[in-house]
Amino acid sequence: MGLAILYLHQHFSTPDGATATRAYNHATALAEAGHAVTLACGRYAGGATGLDGPFRHGQRRGEVAGFELVEFDLPYGNAQPLARRSLVFLRYAIAASHLALARRWDLIIASSTPPTVAIPALLARRLRGTPFLFEIRDPWPELPAALSKPGDGVPGPVLGAIGRLVDAACRQAATVVALTEGMARTALARGTDPDRLRVLPQGADLALFGPDARPWRPEGVGAQEMLAVYAGAHGRANGLGVLLDAAARLRGTGIRILLVGDGAEKPALMARATAEDLPVTFLAPLPKRRLAGLLAGADVGLLCLAPVPEFAEWTAPNKLAECLAAGLPVVANVPGRAQRLLAEGACGLSVPPGDADGLAAALLAMADDPARRRIMGRAARRLAERYFDTRQIAARLVATVEAVAGHATQARALAP
Structure with a gap:
């Protein structure tokens, strides 16, 4: 019963x-x-x-x-x-x-x-x-x-x-x-x-975020650009200003950062990206099925949080699980649990919190080695299947x- x-x-x-x-x-x-x-x-x-x-x-x-x-x-x-x-x-x-x-x-x-x-x-x-x-x-x-x-x-x-x-x-x-x-x-x-x-x-829905998702890219994002996607809240705790700092170092490299979501910090982030002509695109929050297709059409997933030491073990971002399920290598600035997972699965790069130079360098390393990205992407999917x-x-x-x-x-x- x-x-x-x-x-x-x-x-x-x-x-x-x-x-x-x-x-x-x-x-x-x-x-x-x-x-x-x-x-x-x-x-x-x-x-x-x-x-x-x-x-x-x-x-x-x-x-x-x-x-x-x-x-x-x-x-x-x-x-x-x-x-x-x-x-x-x-x-x-x-x-x-x-x-x-x-x-x-x-x-x-x-x-x-x-x-x-x-x-x-x-x-x-x-x-x-x-x-x-x-x-x-x-x-x-x-x-x-x-x-x-x-x-x-x-x-x-x-x-x-x-x-x-x-x-x-x-x-x-x-x-x-x-x-x-x-x-x-x-x-x-x-x-x-x-x-x-x-x-x-x-966890993540491995059927939704997986090889059957139909890939797409936003209007204005070039097919030859390496697309790195952050999908989540745009609040103070997320510390997304460092992604814009990294983008300022990536002008002319063929790398584009896409921020998907909403939050109190988004208007200021959009205004800065426009004023500085940064290679950053913004989208409103997407339904999960639509997000799955976007991740399928991306090259790298981004995990970003403000430099708060407690975040290392006290956060469990669903965006990390979804990027791994989508077979995306991940660049993260979150130490602790997330860093250990990426190292264990050999499916991403970690940089110190608040380190814009490190983020830019990690994204450049991904852009310069598509074969490595593909290997990391397959490893990401295996990690998701094992844990998430x-x-x-x-x-x-x-x-x-x-x-x-x-x-x-x-x-x-x-x-x-």
Whole structure:
């Protein structure tokens, strides 16, 4: 008999959207395994839920890929001011709490960020005895604390409150899932029992991002240019200014950098590229199927983050998995986990964070040796098949959920 599962993931999208599809893949796998899944989300900029009916009483419902989707009328985007984003997080937590307490669920999956998804899970555990799985996709409050500057960022008292909430989630969750070993260590530091901790990495759809994708290039990008693609957020944390610094050193080399996505920093980046006549092209966020074709038509993938030491082990960019799945060699300026993966797979080049000269030199080395690029590209695909197959990762999530629910059922049966 299947489980009744409530999946809380505020930033949800199907592959028709331009953002991560981890929750879609996992909810689909759970439904295919015979479980009754209800996924609750908000309205995320760049996401596509698959629902198009009117909102009634602040929500709309429908079936997507075999599971029920509840979409709350709560618009959210990374360009919103911090206070507005925080309010949306809290409103989602309130709406999801009503849903979590409206019926008896066999299990709740609370996927963070934002960490406020833990509120309805903790309430349901306390009031109904419902076990929950807490997923850490970004470590809070550690990551925003690392990004904060004096007078700028999340206030200290708020970070303290978030820390206490995450402590409770890590200690009371039946299982904690982290995307990287570094994130797993933050969970252990907050009280997670090692026996209840699992690492399930970010993945990519190997069928979508693979040899069957139809390649294309944007208008104005020459067929003979070496095209290096960055696809992701354009925010302060991404540090994309260094890519423009590298582009300034690459004029006349036949190398073009393509930035795909959106974010608060994009207008300034576009203005600078135009003013300095840099070999940089910009595109709006693309649906995953369209992005797969773009990567198939590119020569190099780019992974770029701001020079924040904590990024080394605390980030799991889906853009890295997708570039590897597409068979692209990768040039990255992220140390730690990403650097180790590229070295292990012999499928890319790593440079120090913030090093524009190093980025330019790495791209020139790629441009000068097409045969090496092809060898690295094949190695990238093999690495993706070994570590980042989203179907295999989803199957492990299903097994984890079923084990958690089985243990919870057994514990209730033995309770006096």
